[in-house]
Amino acid sequence: MISIKDVRKVFPSKQGQLKAVDDVNLEIKEGEIFGVIGYSGAGKSTLIRMLNGLELPTEGSVTVAGRVISKIRGSELRKARQEISMIFQHFNLLWSRTVSENISFPLEIAGVGAAERQKRVNELIKLVGLEGRENAYPSQLSGGQKQRVGIARALANNPKVLLCDEATSALDPQTTDSILDLLVDINKRLGLTIVLITHEMHVIRKICHRVAVMESGRIVELGQVLDVFKNPQQKITKRFVKQVTEPEETKETAEHLLEHCKTGRVVQLTFIGEAAEQPIITNLIRNNNVTVNILQGKISQTQSGSYGSLFIHLDGHDTEVDKAIDYIRSQQVGVEVVTNE
Numbered sequence: 001m002i003s004i005k006d007v008r009k010v011f012p013s014k015q016g017q018l019k020a021v022d023d024v025n026l027e028i029k030e031g032e033i034f035g036v037i038g039y040s041g042a043g044k045s046t047l048i049r050m051l052n053g054l055e056l057p058t059e060g061s062v063t064v065a066g067r068v069i070s071k072i073r074g075s076e077l078r079k080a081r082q083e084i085s086m087i088f089q090h091f092n093l094l095w096s097r098t099v100s101e102n103i104s105f106p107l108e109i110a111g112v113g114a115a116e117r118q119k120r121v122n123e124l125i126k127l128v129g130l131e132g133r134e135n136a137y138p139s140q141l142s143g144g145q146k147q148r149v150g151i152a153r154a155l156a157n158n159p160k161v162l163l164c165d166e167a168t169s170a171l172d173p174q175t176t177d178s179i180l181d182l183l184v185d186i187n188k189r190l191g192l193t194i195v196l197i198t199h200e201m202h203v204i205r206k207i208c209h210r211v212a213v214m215e216s217g218r219i220v221e222l223g224q225v226l227d228v229f230k231n232p233q234q235k236i237t238k239r240f241v242k243q244v245t246e247p248e249e250t251k252e253t254a255e256h257l258l259e260h261c262k263t264g265r266v267v268q269l270t271f272i273g274e275a276a277e278q279p280i281i282t283n284l285i286r287n288n289n290v291t292v293n294i295l296q297g298k299i300s301q302t303q304s305g306s307y308g309s310l311f312i313h314l315d316g317h318d319t320e321v322d323k324a325i326d327y328i329r330s331q332q333v334g335v336e337v338v339t340n341e
Helices: 044-049 074-081 099-109 114-127 143-155 173-190 201-207 225-230 235-245 249-260 273-277 280-287 318-330
Strands: 002-013 016-028 033-037 059-064 084-088 161-165 193-198 210-215 218-224 265-272 291-302 305-315 334-340
Touching: 002 044, 016 044, 016 218, 033 044, 033 173, 033 201, 044 161, 044 193, 084 143, 099 114, 099 143, 114 143, 143 161, 143 173, 161 173, 173 193, 173 201, 193 201, 201 225, 201 235, 201 291, 210 225, 210 235, 218 225, 218 235, 225 235, 225 265, 225 291, 225 305, 265 318, 280 291, 280 318, 305 318, 318 334
Parallel strands: 033 193, 033 210, 084 161, 161 193
Antiparallel strands: 002 016, 002 059, 210 218, 265 305, 265 334, 291 305
16 A cells, blocks of 8 residues: 655755654555654654655655655646645644535535535535534534544545654644544544554554654664564653553652661563453462562553553562462563662
């Protein structure tokens, strides 16, 4: 569906040439929800803009739905863009148009007749859950409703690919989740290929099948989301995973406990798939002569299964603590000793 081969993008600057994207190779499958995560300046926005021809690569090729986007121009590029829609962080709605008129706009540009336009607009309003708001103006809508209009407008011409440029960054957490749920629903109903960029691992965790981690214009890690959560390789990836699996208060809680507990060990348990739903701690206490104090825990759902992280303090004789850790490992649970007193 999408093929990015040997792509580089260089911008001139006062300090010389700036490599925004540096030797990127990617293959994205049809019907996949693919995430690109990175901090500001990583090159992810430049990369996604090359998928619809808003930026041209300095070197390499970009192919989307059978068209070499990096080579075509003019009317051929405009035709290709009808199959590659985009939604934005700040919605980019036409403020003088109603919800219906905003959604209808790309259909007008494409020359679709009035009756067919109205039929399509009605379908899309229902799809994104905006019934009753058809005649409202953007200034009368909440942030989540504005983004729903943006999504409906992006779907007007039945695109094959939907690009999401930090589409939830301006929204509160609850609204973010509702928009992400909508994107998953659209992906399943329409078989739409979705490519999104973000700096929030929660977004990747919740809806993506695969993820690419970008740093300094390069893809430094790539894989299935659950695999990346399970075994992040790069330092930057570990930082992103910790956004979801290790809340800030965990370290403070562990340090506070260890100030008062001079024995035992603090360990992090990592649960993948079915292991995240088993009574590991109950069995640990029953089968081992140790005291268990739970510090912090969280189970997250990805598109491929459950991922859980739990911090506990194990206290007792060293031999008993060792036995307890061996027991946990025998249950296919990852164990990492955080502190050893």
